[in-house]
Amino acid sequence: MTRVLVIEDDPIIGEMLTLYLTEEHFHVQRVETAHEGKSALATFSPDILLLDLMLPDSEGTDLCDLFRKLTAIPIIVISMKSAVTDRILAISSGADDYLCKPFSMQELKARMNAVLRRSTQQIVMSGASSYEVQTKIEQASSGISLDLERRTIILNNEHIETTFSEYEIMKLFFQNPGRVFTREELINTVRGIDSFINDRAIDVHVTNLRRKIEKNPKEPQYIKTVWGVGYKFMK
Missing domain, CATH: 3.40.50.2300 (Response regulator)
Incomplete structure (x- = not known):
């Protein structure tokens, strides 16, 4: 219950x-x-x-x-x-x-x-063991991982805490590296179609994620802005 x-x-x-x-x-x-x-x-x-x-x-x-x-x-x-x-x-x-x-x-x-x-939600990864699916998703080339049990980002072997929404956005990026997501798609991922959130709130979440994972948030290496469309995650 x-x-x-x-x-x-x-x-x-x-x-x-x-x-x-x-x-x-x-x-x-x-x-x-x-x-x-x-x-x-x-x-x-x-x-x-x-x-x-x-x-x-x-x-x-x-x-x-x-x-x-x-x-x-x-x-x-x-x-x-x-x-x-x-x-x-x-x-x-x-x-x-x-x-x-x-x-x-x-x-x-x-x-x-x-x-x-x-x-x-658990991410189903083809070819991964059940333990790997439940605990970790890794992007070897970027050195960034997600710990699914603790719902944290792992950067340089340190766990970085996120809000629920930040984590859901990052998880979506990890599942689809290189794909461009519109703000509307990110809104639906975080809240659901009927829940309140707007473009500004998505921008705030992305800004907060950049502060947590980027060496220079003003010149992001991982979470890129696609002007006029939205954002994408680069390995």
């Missing part, structure tokens, strides 16, 4: 979320503060986090950054703030999706299933 941690201080919304998700066969734990949320990450071991951005002891997109540093599980923000800038800031700070209150419970479930599905 999928374990959902809900960090929401509004009693009405919190109760609605708990009741609906429980009826949909999720195992739900709800807390009301960031402090309680941090404790629940360790004791409850959730598979996905639903995070309100206005809590009694903390608020704003710093919450996304805080919880992203604590866990690699998918994070969906649920917030009253509907401005595009707020959404982009949350995604750039580590959120994997963003829902504005009020929202449809059915849409929430669909988005949860989408990010969970992508977080558990």
Whole structure:
């Protein structure tokens, strides 16, 4: 059973979320503060986090950054703030999706299933052993690898942490070296066709990846911009 941690201080919304998700066969734990949320990450071991951005002891997109540093599980923000800038800031700070209150419970479930599905996908590699498929994809000529178990990039034998979205983009690049991906294709890979994200958010994710893997992010060696189209990954 999928374990959902809900960090929401509004009693009405919190109760609605708990009741609906429980009826949909999720195992739900709800807390009301960031402090309680941090404790629940360790004791409850959730598979996905639903995070309100206005809590009694903390608020704003710093919450996304805080919880992203604590866990690699998918994070969906649920917030009253509907401005595009707020959404982009949350995604750039580590959120994997963003829902504005009020929202449809059915849409929430669909988005949860989408990010969970992508977080558990395994890449099938022809000729690779099951251990190799589960743990590592390597590009020998570039010296960069992906650790599938830890969902990290390996560069110069060091594990580099990424957000959920950054990792999914990098995984797609690794599967298709040299192929040019449009921003729309990257959007669909990261969020799904019905979820919110835009071209600017994709550019932010690519910029962050370059900062993590490139010697000179302003003159990238691996993730190339194809002007007017999108991006490609070079071995």
